[in-house]
Structure formats: C-alpha cells, structure tokens
Amino acid sequence: MMNEKRIVVLRLGHRPERDKRITTHVCLVARAFGAEGVYISGIRDESIKQKMENIIKNWGGKFWIEFIDNPLNLVKNWKKSGGVVVHLTMYGIPISKIIDKIPKDKEILVIVGSEKVPKEYYYESDYNIAIGNQPHSEVSALAIFLDRITNGAWEYLKFPNAKLLIVPSEKGKKVIRISE
Amino acid sequence: MMNEKRIVVLRLGHRPERDKRITTHVCLVARAFGAEGVYISGIRDESIKQKMENIIKNWGGKFWIEFIDNPLNLVKNWKKSGGVVVHLTMYGIPISKIIDKIPKDKEILVIVGSEKVPKEYYYESDYNIAIGNQPHSEVSALAIFLDRITNGAWEYLKFPNAKLLIVPSEKGKKVIRISE
Numbered sequence: 001m002m003n004e005k006r007i008v009v010l011r012l013g014h015r016p017e018r019d020k021r022i023t024t025h026v027c028l029v030a031r032a033f034g035a036e037g038v039y040i041s042g043i044r045d046e047s048i049k050q051k052m053e054n055i056i057k058n059w060g061g062k063f064w065i066e067f068i069d070n071p072l073n074l075v076k077n078w079k080k081s082g083g084v085v086v087h088l089t090m091y092g093i094p095i096s097k098i099i100d101k102i103p104k105d106k107e108i109l110v111i112v113g114s115e116k117v118p119k120e121y122y123y124e125s126d127y128n129i130a131i132g133n134q135p136h137s138e139v140s141a142l143a144i145f146l147d148r149i150t151n152g153a154w155e156y157l158k159f160p161n162a163k164l165l166i167v168p169s170e171k172g173k174k175v176i177r178i179s180e
Numbered sequence: 181m182m183n184e185k186r187i188v189v190l191r192l193g194h195r196p197e198r199d200k201r202i203t204t205h206v207c208l209v210a211r212a213f214g215a216e217g218v219y220i221s222g223i224r225d226e227s228i229k230q231k232m233e234n235i236i237k238n239w240g241g242k243f244w245i246e247f248i249d250n251p252l253n254l255v256k257n258w259k260k261s262g263g264v265v266v267h268l269t270m271y272g273i274p275i276s277k278i279i280d281k282i283p284k285d286k287e288i289l290v291i292v293g294s295e296k297v298p299k300e301y302y303y304e305s306d307y308n309i310a311i312g313n314q315p316h317s318e319v320s321a322l323a324i325f326l327d328r329i330t331n332g333a334w335e336y337l338k339f340p341n342a343k344l345l346i347v348p349s350e351k352g353k354k355v356i357r358i359s360e
Contacts, residue, residue, distance in 0.1 A: 025317035137205035140323030
C-alpha cells in the first residue's frame, strides 16, 4: 500500500559524541514509519549500524543504513533521477499548506539535519517543510512527516522475518517469539 | 481551541549521562505540540530546565518543567482528581483503535518512559497506547499522540511573548526579532 513509492531518509552531519541516540532514534522512526533506509553523513559511527542490525534481526523488515561522504551529491543525483527532495526545517512552509503539492508518484528523499544545515540544502531541496515553526526535534519532525505522507499507513506495516511480535495488550507486555 | 483541556507530560526515569538530549527533545515536543508542562522523574538535571527556559525566553509561551521524586504518587493523584492517565508504550493498544475512547473533556497526563518502565505504570494507567508496535522513540511517540489528540491543532498554536518569530519561507531562513 504505502510502498508504492520509495521513501529514503538523509541524516546530515552526525556527530557520534553528541548525536548517537538522536540519530539512532531518527533511524528507528524511519524504519517504523515506512522509510526504506537511511543515509548518514558526518562522522562514521558503526554503533548506529549495529544497533539497527539488531533491531532488524529481532523485529524484521529490510531496512538499511549507509554512510556517505558527499550528501550534497546524493541530493543532486536524487533529483536528476526524477526523485523529489524534501528538507524538514522549522524555517520552512507549514506541512498542512504543502503536503498536497508533493507528487504522490515520485521517490522521496527526506533530509533531517543536526544542529546547523548548510544553506545549499535549502536551495537544492524541492520543498522546505516545517513541522510547525517552533523548535522541537528532528525525530518528531520525521515521524509527523512520514505519518502525513503515508496517511497513517505506517500503523499497518508488516515487517517480514521478525523473531519478535507484540500482541497489543491493555495492561503489561505480551511478546511472541517466533522460532525458525 | 486545544487548550480546553490540560495536557501534561510525565517523563519517567531520566538519566542525565544517557538521556540528556532525548529528554530535552521530549520537552521540546511537549511544548511545540501543546502540552502545558513536563514532570521529570529520575536524576535531577538542571541543564534540561535551563535549556527549556532559554527556549521559552526566545520562543514564548508558558511552558514549565518540574522535577518530582514520586511519579507513581503523581499518577494516582491525577486519577483521584478526575484526570485521565495515558502511557505510551509499544506493548499497548494501537492508537487508531483507542483514540476515540479517551474522554475529550478530561485533563490528560501522558507518561513516556526511558529504558524500562515499572509494571505499576501499566496497571495504573487508564490507557496503554502504542504508536505502532515497533520500536522507535518516545520523542516520536509523544509527537504522534499529541497530534492525534489535538487533531493537528498544534500547527496553529500561538506562543505569547515570543522574542523570535519565524516567517515561513520556501528557501532559507526568515526570523523576526521582536523588541520590547
């Protein structure tokens, strides 16, 4: 349903000492809300990749992480090959005003920055989108964007080859472990 | 519009060395998406409060942070005084199945945990709600919950006494500084 078009995330400027958990949460959100994978620029941090590989091993799906050295090239190539580039920034146009303009049939690259995003990304992006014009978090911004662009379809995603499956419960925790 | 009822967040079990940025992002999301304030339990961490005071000074609003020693008492008292307690957990009932059951006219306490939430909170909460049954982030879970419970009204929130105001722009950054 929602995998008609690819959605990929670009996490800019990762700094391991400062961003480890935030970037991990960005990756977890990307996976849980239906993105295919995350490109990470900045300082290479294998611990993020290991963490996500553990998640995939237990919870399934085909998510990937890739470190890249030239994120601006990725953005330019994404557009050249017909994709749309969206940059989430509090300085952008409020999502409710712009969501319907994003082509429904094109592959989407979603950029989320860390502290300061170079201005080239504002200019190269097709859409600079604000999830509200107040400071909050790239983690929440990504979740709300993916929610809107998929019309909430993330809630019904299936993750093949999971070893762990949650049985939703009113109180407490129910987890099924699937043996092979 | 959305301030008919109070929404307050309880962040459980803050550990400064590990959670500093995640708890800060939880607080930023709480503010940006219309909660009134955040109670934080765990180890007292004044840097979170300072960070949020700076945000409020620049971006306005009446948000507050309060450290508490006995969060379970807070939960029990919240219920005694007629409020509703919601716990966000991947083990809970999917939000789409439960959102309409939450009373619209009661004050809501939203619990977000860190690594492991004691089982008392599952039992004391009126609703254990999953923002999807996949691992992601308390930051994104809180954002999606507040989005759903306010019907997206956070996008139109006003923050009185702001010194900084963003003028949404298609490219780049436009910020107005309001002098007194």
